[in-house]
Amino acid sequence: MTISNRLGLHARPAARFARMASGFRSRVWLVRDGEAVDGKSILEVLTLACPKGTRLIIRASGPDAQLAVDTLCQLVTDSFGELD
């Protein structure tokens, strides 16, 4: 996945990501350059520091892992629904 919204994974997109991730029962990780953080934690997602153009891997394990990965990938692809 590549972060494509202008300001990168800043507060609002990080909030959307963490909130959406929290909706799944599976554990969700966001991985960049081999560093993995808890996708359900807005602070961990923020401190992963992903400016625009960052390449990320979304990983999940648990009962709804596939759905979680698909949904979250879609969120990133859609630039978090951000128009700016």
Add this chain to the structure above:
Amino acid sequence: MAHPPENHRPTVLKGIGVSPGIVLGPVFHLNRDRLRYPRRRIEPAEVAPEQARFEDAVARAAANIEDLIQDLPEELREHSGILESQRLMLKDRMLYDRTLRIIEEEGVNAEWALEKALAHVRGLFRQIRDPYIRDRVEDVEYVSRQLLRLLTGQRETDIDEIDEPAIVVAHDLSPADTTRMRPDRILAFLTDVGSRTSHTAIMARSLGIPAVVGLENATGAIAPGEQVIVDGMTGEVIVGPDETMRRHFLERREKCIRQRLDFIHHSHLPAETRDGYRVKIKANIELLDEIPTVIEYGAEGIGLFRTEFLYLASRSLPSEDTLYRAYREVAERLAPYPVTIRTLDIGGDKFVSTVSLGDEINPALGLRATRLCLKEPKLFRTQLRAILRASVHGDVRILFPMISGHMEILAVKEHLEATREELRREGVPFRDDLPVGIMIEVPTAVTMADVLAREVDFFSIGTNDLIQYALAIDRVNEHVAHLYEPLHPGVLRLIRQATEAAHQAGIEVAMCGEMAGEATYVPVLLGMGLDELSMNALAIPRVKRMIRLSDQEACRRLAGDLLAASTAREVRERLADFLDQHYPGDFEAATDLYTALRAEDTAASTA
């Protein structure tokens, strides 16, 4: 209300003006940093009650934020994301779970545990390179302060306590603070910290409240109740102004208000001189969030879209799709107005970490802009593909910087044609007749302008570099930077020559440097016959106004006069006289020039 001492002398503080407007009023201190709380060890039996106390504070803070979101006025609705992310932070495991764990494992009270958890988060944010994301630590700090306040039961002064119009002074303001600021009560706000991109600055602008941030010690230097004058444009704050200063500032304020009203009324009128000479006014932008201002201030398109930020913002080179999406967005949002996209202009004083450039002794004369693109065809082609793909979504034009001669423009066009061919083969749509322009910023591009004009659809004069190269001054070199002079007659002659060559070839000529946005220079540029001026959006209303007050015939005579001058000083004097004569209501323009003349005199007498 406390009064300043009788023999108080006015003090001037200088910060970063982030939201324009001039106001005078009493100061109200919003205490945000005086929280005191105990640090104590707790017994194992106290762990559970202490944790419960913390959980309760979090629940109450979350409810407060929830209320704020509900009560958000319509014009701030789009900022609710900030509050939403603060709400999530409250329950975030880095803050919430960690605090609970520290209470238990280290046997400390909730306030202390929270402070420890916060220190950890701060440390992580400090390592972030991206300034925009790094600044989000402000939100974490704010959330933590709310929690400490609830835990200790200490009240901070509240914005709602302000019952008469006042200027708010605080160490820092949170987005939540600013959402509660009512423009009828808050005249302005001043903070010790902050930057142009902080949420508070952005929100101040959307609320239309003047603001100065980064004052370093406004909280210490200004006493509660003291009168201050705030200029949200220049970042100047005058504490305890005397009578003269008050009068002066009130006059400026009145003028400011009148101008602003005038701007709003007239910013959408065409920029046309009294004798019917129509100039296109466009905006220079770098970031996509400048687009609303561009439209509000009456630009007829974007004359210079700098594309470097996409490269500066990422660790790796941006992909074609990333570029395409950004270009497409600008094209779509500006349609039907045109958007001129400048290809990558890095090197020299502009660096991009993802493109490795060797150290150069004299980077201003080195491998930069189009030269770099020609040396790195892959980098160049990716960008050309993205621009061509975006061209079907609006009126896109392409602009190549730093062309110094015929061979370069041929090479550039070859790449463009090859890219078109590639897209054609792939069946990717693009606009075939996309206008191609070059920036005129190297003196040889001026002397060869007649030849170059046959190769392209338009010129855009980049004054910043043209002046630098014409006068052989590296702007980054502090020893010579003061010699930089837009009104040098030699510079004016170059502008004239490029303009004439373009017009003879039947193409349009724009100017997109700083010079284009200076209202003072408007008569000169009108007189030279430029077809388009592109500038920082905020400069547009004033420049448009100058144009509407102008008479092109008179400007043409002035230009002839100035071109015959032998020194910059002579040019400035003649221009100042012209401004006095032709724009009697607008002394500011002439004053600017007189100030420059005075500065020059001082420089000469100390030399």
